[in-house]
Amino acid sequence: MMGQSRYDVFRTWWKPVKQAIANGTAAPSFVRDVLLNMETNYSGDDEEAIYLATSIIAAGSDNARMTLNTFVMAALCYPDAMQKARDEAGRVCGSNAQRLPALDDMEMMPYICAMVKETLRWRPWYP
Known part of the structure; x- marks a missing residue:
């Protein structure tokens, strides 16, 4: 388990995404088109799905964050x-x-x- 406080934070993002998918208004995304797509037969619970979805978000932002940090450090030096x-x-x-x-x-x-x-x-x- 990821810890209750962390789960609560991520769940505030997850609930509207899951609702938008259920009512057909969600934009194309990894969550809509892969993770929760009925054809993929994903069998994990919400906590596992949240972990997978947020891992993709973190992976996509971490390189940019590290590069910007390096640029700022170089600018200072x-x-x-x-x-x-x-x-x-x-x-x-x-x-x-x-x-x-x-x-x-x-x-x-x-x-x-x-x-x-x-x-x-x-x-x-x-x-």
Whole structure:
């Protein structure tokens, strides 16, 4: 068992999802199309289903979280590089951040693209 308090938190997400599936209003998802699809013959209880569904959510977010943590740590260690990236973003998007960068801006932001690639290249190790 995952622990009552944790189960209670996850159940607040699970109940409306399960209800939407039951009344046919749920959007396509792993839960709707695989986990609770009648054709898969899933035989676990709600707690097991919640665990599987939230494991998929955590797996999908953990890499992004770790990458963003690495980027923030690098920005703190290399403030000059961060300032150069801010200057580049300011030239493209406006010095007062008039807009967010878009994919169309990539060619005009080579330094930031290099920073993103370098962050993805680093393989952070967490003890």
